[in-house]
Amino acid sequence: MKEIKDLRRFSREIRALTCEMFIKRKDGHIGGAFSIVEAIAAIFGKYKQKEDYFVLSKGHAGPSYYAALCLLGYIPKEHICTLNENGTILPSHPDRTRTPGVECTTGSLGQGISEACGMAYGLKIQGKKGNVYCIVGDGECNEGQVFEALQFAANKKLDNLIIIIDDNKKQVDGFTSDISCDFKFKNLLENFGFYTQEINGNNIEEVEKAIENCLKQKGQGNAIVMNTIKGCGIKYFEDLSSCHHMDFTEEQLAELQKFVDETRKELE
Numbered sequence: 001m002k003e004i005k006d007l008r009r010f011s012r013e014i015r016a017l018t019c020e021m022f023i024k025r026k027d028g029h030i031g032g033a034f035s036i037v038e039a040i041a042a043i044f045g046k047y048k049q050k051e052d053y054f055v056l057s058k059g060h061a062g063p064s065y066y067a068a069l070c071l072l073g074y075i076p077k078e079h080i081c082t083l084n085e086n087g088t089i090l091p092s093h094p095d096r097t098r099t100p101g102v103e104c105t106t107g108s109l110g111q112g113i114s115e116a117c118g119m120a121y122g123l124k125i126q127g128k129k130g131n132v133y134c135i136v137g138d139g140e141c142n143e144g145q146v147f148e149a150l151q152f153a154a155n156k157k158l159d160n161l162i163i164i165i166d167d168n169k170k171q172v173d174g175f176t177s178d179i180s181c182d183f184k185f186k187n188l189l190e191n192f193g194f195y196t197q198e199i200n201g202n203n204i205e206e207v208e209k210a211i212e213n214c215l216k217q218k219g220q221g222n223a224i225v226m227n228t229i230k231g232c233g234i235k236y237f238e239d240l241s242s243c244h245h246m247d248f249t250e251e252q253l254a255e256l257q258k259f260v261d262e263t264r265k266e267l268e
Ligand SMILES: Cc1ncc(C[n+]2csc(CCOP(=O)(O)OP(=O)(O)O)c2C)c(N)n1
Pocket: 031, 032, 033, 035, 058, 060, 107, 108, 109, 110, 136, 137, 138, 139, 140, 141, 166, 168, 170, 171, 172, 230, 244
């Protein structure tokens, strides 16, 4: 997909399909799955090449990742509504031994980014082409392991690594700023030695431009700090004080269904 309008359409399809998984399952991590949809759409719709890797370090956002993989033909459609069922190929958190298209097993916060750094370094020392895209949660940055990974990536100048921080300002049970310091991730990452950009991560043009800039620069690791909204795309969930993981009520299931119906109609 080369054009913004195609990426925008892709992001809407991703949200609708993710809703269908949640409706069938009646629960799910909607907040963090929806805040990264534009990033997922841009990476998978335009940038990710065969030699590249993708790591969803905030593995609980798996469903929107699966939706993109399904729309691109990696995951057969008949599996899409088996999210988190016994024996499914779609566990709630990504598992590379189970799901076609998934390249890294994640879910234990902090580990994915470390694996991504290892992959990027591995590509470098083997003289191979390829970039590694890694999405990390803002709450996930509570994990010390994230900072160990950043130090390594900065030291090795991993310019084939693009770390994307999903700064949706919330974690499980509240605002990230109430749990840890109110970091300015941009300053932090710049001080670590990364080529850092701060953008509106729910604006697909801004995501596209930021990735484009990363692909041009050499000699530094890349970081994109995305200001996003938890639950972005459905106002009902955006407005809740918390929509991290939800056991959906009948009213909420109806909101999800309404969104699916409206989106499908608009996309016809
Ligand atoms: C090591 C580890 N500790 C705890 C958890 C449980 N957990 C799942 S999501 C989450 C909050 C993550 O917050 P954030 O990264 O901000 O996620 P988002 O807002 O993107 O959903 C926690 C603590 C986990 N998956 N891994």
